Amino acid sequence: MKTKFIPLLLAGLLTCSAFAQSVSTDVQRNVNQQTRIEDGLKTGQLTTKEVGKLEREQAAIAREEHNALKDGKLSAGEKAKIDRMQNKASADIHAEKNDGRVGNPNSVSSKRMQADVQRNVNQQQRVENGIKSGELTNHEVAKLEKGQARVDHKEAVAAKNGHIGEAEQRNIQHAENHQSKKIHKEKTDEQVRG
Template sequence: MKLAKLLPIALAAALAAPAFAQNAGDIVQRDVNQQKRIEAGLQSGALTTREVSKLEREEARIDRAEANALRDGKLNAQERSRITRMENRASRDIAAESHDNQTGNPNSASSRRMQADVARNIRQETRIENGIKDGSLTNREAGRLERGESRIDAREAVAGRDNHVGAREQRRIQRAENRESQRIRHERHDRQHRG
């Protein structure tokens, strides 16, 4: 009798875990897509370094919201809705900044530095997404890694706010990216896996 009552509950819990994984994977996939759009805007000259700085500040807030939402290992409907609204706003901002009258020089040293940093963001967010999808990252681990990505985005925002990313600023960002890359590798290869 008790087993008959517990079976539906256990089945519901087992089915809910992949739904949480899918939701977390979806929000990280959206991060990857937004970063790709930013990178494309830099490469085409549609975005200036200063515009990318503003967009990276917005991406930092989104990553922080994701980290907070995943802190308990779950992504509830309210958290997902809030993050989706933030991502939609960021998407509109990317489109608006890409289609305004300001143009950047994609071949300038500053733009190339920012392009390299954004490309690294894409790779690291993709590694986090893959870890969620293949189960090598738990939601909590993904949340901690998103907090690290938030810090990197914030550094990029500060570096580009004067429309110039210097070599020294880029080295600091790259050191932070290297530390985050090591964290991603460690978290994906530890003994914690999604059930």
């Protein structure tokens, strides 16, 4: 009995580890893409309006990650769909950065968006660290990705016309503050990755 149990236990642990690695990889791609968007704003390769379109796409990816993880599992089909969405988003970031349109990285709107996107990077890194440390379960990651989708959507709506006003940024910051508190709460509760 013991000889059959040990291989099954090891297989289960390896599956959990591979699953955690897969979720962590998806979140790391989110971090990378948000970093590329922020870099494009800082260099003027991206306009605020272009970032609005890219953030709409990031919101869709976060919603898909939420839907895929809310049952606590990530199937091969769900992973493949997220990978396709992330590959398209990556290509779209590259295309927008190289389309010849130039943004003003020193404009008020660009500075506001740069700050918001930097916060996306920071918060996604906190989620990734929580996955790697075992502080976050897949259910918790699903909740957090739903919240990130809301933040990304607010950024997309605010930047749709290429200008982000003070009130729009306050609205985004409110959502980001809420998301930050949720990340802290989920990382410090009693649930841990099994």
